[in-house]
Amino acid sequence: MTSDSPLVEKIEVEAKQFYFETPTGRGTDQDLTLYYDETNNFGNLKLSAAGLNVTKSDNFVLGGIVLKPNQNAGDASEFRKLFRIQPTADEVKFDMVGHGAFEKVLGSSKLNYVLKWLLERDIGIHYTNLNIVNWFIVDIIDSIIACDEFASYFLMHRELKNELHNIATKDMPSFLALINKYDYPNVEREATFEFLKELYSFLVANWPETVFAPTNALKEIILRARVVPELCFLVGNNPGVLIKGIDSFFLYRLCAFKNSSHIFDEEKSVREAIEKYRITHDGREIPYQFVDSKQHFEIQLSDIVAGFLGRYFSFIEKTPTKSLIAFKKDMNQAQKSNVSALRALIEKSDALSNVLLHRVTTIDSDNKSDYFIFDTHLSPHLKATNR
Structure with missing residues (x-):
C-alpha cells in the first residue's frame, strides 16, 4: 500500500x-x-437553518x-x-x-x-x-420498523422509504427546516412525539393527488409511531451531520x-x-x-x-x-x-x-x-x- x-x-x-x-x-x-x-x-453533508x-x-x-x-x-x-x-x-x-x-x-x-x-x-x-437525499431520510423508517410493534412493516420498507422520499422532495426547503428544528439526525428522545407529529402534518400538507397502498401505509405508520420512546437510529448522533464523509x-x-x-x-x-x-x-x-x-x-x-x-x-x-x-x-x-x-x-x-x-x-x-x-x-x- x-x-x-x-x-x-x-x-x-x-x-x-x-x-x-x-x-x-x-x-x-x-x-x-x-x-x-x-x-x-x-x-x-451537513444541515443548518440555511439548508444543506x-x-x-x-x-x-x-x-x-x-x-x-x-x-x-x-x-x-x-x-x-x-x-x-x-x-x-x-x-x-x-x-x-x-x-x-x-x-x-x-x-x-x-x-x-x-x-x-x-x-x-x-x-x-x-x-x-x-x-x-434518500440516504439521510431512510433512518426515519428504519428507526420505526426496528420497534417490535412495527416489525410487520419491514416487508414493505423500501416502498415506505420510496414514498417518504417522493413527498419530502416535493417541498425540500420545508422538509429540511422541519428536521433541522429537531437537530436531525439527533432527535432527542423527549422530542420524538412532536417530531413525528410535525412530520405527519408535513405529509398531509404535501399529500399527492394519486396515492397507492404504500403511500397510505406511510401515513399510517408515521401516525401510529408517535408512541415509540425513541427513534433508535436518530439518537446519539451529531446534530446537523447528515452524512459523515x-x-x-x-x-x-x-x-x-x-x-x-x-x-x-x-x-x-x-x-x-x-x-x-x-x-x-x-x-x-x-x-x-x-x-x-x-x-x-x-x-x-x-x-x-x-x-x-x-x-x-x-x-x-x-x-x-x-x-x-x-x-x-x-x-x-x-x-x-x-x-x-x-x-x-x-x-x-x-x-x-x-x-x-x-x-x-x-x-x-x-x-x-x-x-x-x-x-x-x-x-x-x-x-x-x-x-
Missing part, C-alpha cells in the same frame, strides 16, 4: 463489518483489479473499470489517437467526452469510442450509485471484493477517507493503493466511466416519467448506440459479479433506470403520477 502520510495508528476493520455475504451476491471472491474515480463527492451545505444534490457515484487477471486496458497511445487528444493534454478526462445537458452528452461520439473500447477488450465496470462507500467496495486489488486516484479527500483504516479478511490485509492518474490509463478510463454514470443517474432522478418516455422514444441513432453499449457493459459486468453494480436509491429511480436501459416495464404508479 503506497502512502506518503506520516505513520498513525490505523483503525482496524474486518471485512465482514462492512460487507455481509448474502445468498443473492455472487462473484466477490474473485481475484480482480478495480480502478476507481468518483463524481459529485460531497465530503460531509451543497448547492445541488446530484447523485454521488464511485466507479470505474474492472480487470481480470492478465488483462489490460489497452494501448493508451492508440486510444488517444482514436479519441483525438491533443499532445499537450496530460490525461484523458470525462470533460473531453461532452458538455452541456445529459441528452447532448449521451449522443457524444467520443463517449461511443470509450464504451466500445471497453466492450471490445472485455473490460467490466463497477459503480456505487448513491441518492444522497464518504468512508463507508469505499469500505463497502473494498470489503466486498476482499481478494481483489483496489487502485484509487491520488486525491487528498479520498486518501484521507480511506487511509486511516487497516482492512483485513481472515488476518490478511486487503491491498489498496493510490496512484497518479496521469501515469495510469486505467484511472483515466475510470474517470470517464464515473463521470458519465454520475450524469446519467442524476438525469434519471430528476427527469419526470413522461419526459423520460418521450426522450427514450425520440433518441437519435448516436444516443441509441450509446445506450445499447452501456447496456452491454452492465450485462457483462453483472455476469462477472452482480455486486460490482451497487445502487443505493429509491424504487422509482431503479425502475426508471431499468426501463431506460433494459426496456423493462414502468410501474403503473410512475405513469399515473409522472414522478
Whole structure:
C-alpha cells in the first residue's frame, strides 16, 4: 500500500463489518483489479437553518473499470489517437467526452469510442450509485420498523422509504427546516412525539393527488409511531451531520471484493477517507493503493466511466416519467448506440459479479433506470403520477 502520510495508528476493520455475504451476491471472491474515480463527492453533508451545505444534490457515484487477471486496458497511445487528444493534454478526462445537458452528452461520439473500447477488450465496470437525499431520510423508517410493534412493516420498507422520499422532495426547503428544528439526525428522545407529529402534518400538507397502498401505509405508520420512546437510529448522533464523509462507500467496495486489488486516484479527500483504516479478511490485509492518474490509463478510463454514470443517474432522478418516455422514444441513432453499449457493459459486468453494480436509491429511480436501459416495464404508479 503506497502512502506518503506520516505513520498513525490505523483503525482496524474486518471485512465482514462492512460487507455481509448474502445468498443473492455472487462473484466477490474473485481475484480482480478495480480502478476507481468518483463524481459529485460531497465530503460531509451537513444541515443548518440555511439548508444543506451543497448547492445541488446530484447523485454521488464511485466507479470505474474492472480487470481480470492478465488483462489490460489497452494501448493508451492508440486510444488517444482514436479519441483525438491533443499532445499537450496530460490525461484523458470525462470533460473531453461532452458538455452541456445529459441528452447532448449521451449522443457524444467520443463517449461511443470509450464504451466500445471497453466492450471490445472485455473490460467490466463497477459503480456505487448513491441518492444522497434518500440516504439521510431512510433512518426515519428504519428507526420505526426496528420497534417490535412495527416489525410487520419491514416487508414493505423500501416502498415506505420510496414514498417518504417522493413527498419530502416535493417541498425540500420545508422538509429540511422541519428536521433541522429537531437537530436531525439527533432527535432527542423527549422530542420524538412532536417530531413525528410535525412530520405527519408535513405529509398531509404535501399529500399527492394519486396515492397507492404504500403511500397510505406511510401515513399510517408515521401516525401510529408517535408512541415509540425513541427513534433508535436518530439518537446519539451529531446534530446537523447528515452524512459523515464518504468512508463507508469505499469500505463497502473494498470489503466486498476482499481478494481483489483496489487502485484509487491520488486525491487528498479520498486518501484521507480511506487511509486511516487497516482492512483485513481472515488476518490478511486487503491491498489498496493510490496512484497518479496521469501515469495510469486505467484511472483515466475510470474517470470517464464515473463521470458519465454520475450524469446519467442524476438525469434519471430528476427527469419526470413522461419526459423520460418521450426522450427514450425520440433518441437519435448516436444516443441509441450509446445506450445499447452501456447496456452491454452492465450485462457483462453483472455476469462477472452482480455486486460490482451497487445502487443505493429509491424504487422509482431503479425502475426508471431499468426501463431506460433494459426496456423493462414502468410501474403503473410512475405513469399515473409522472414522478
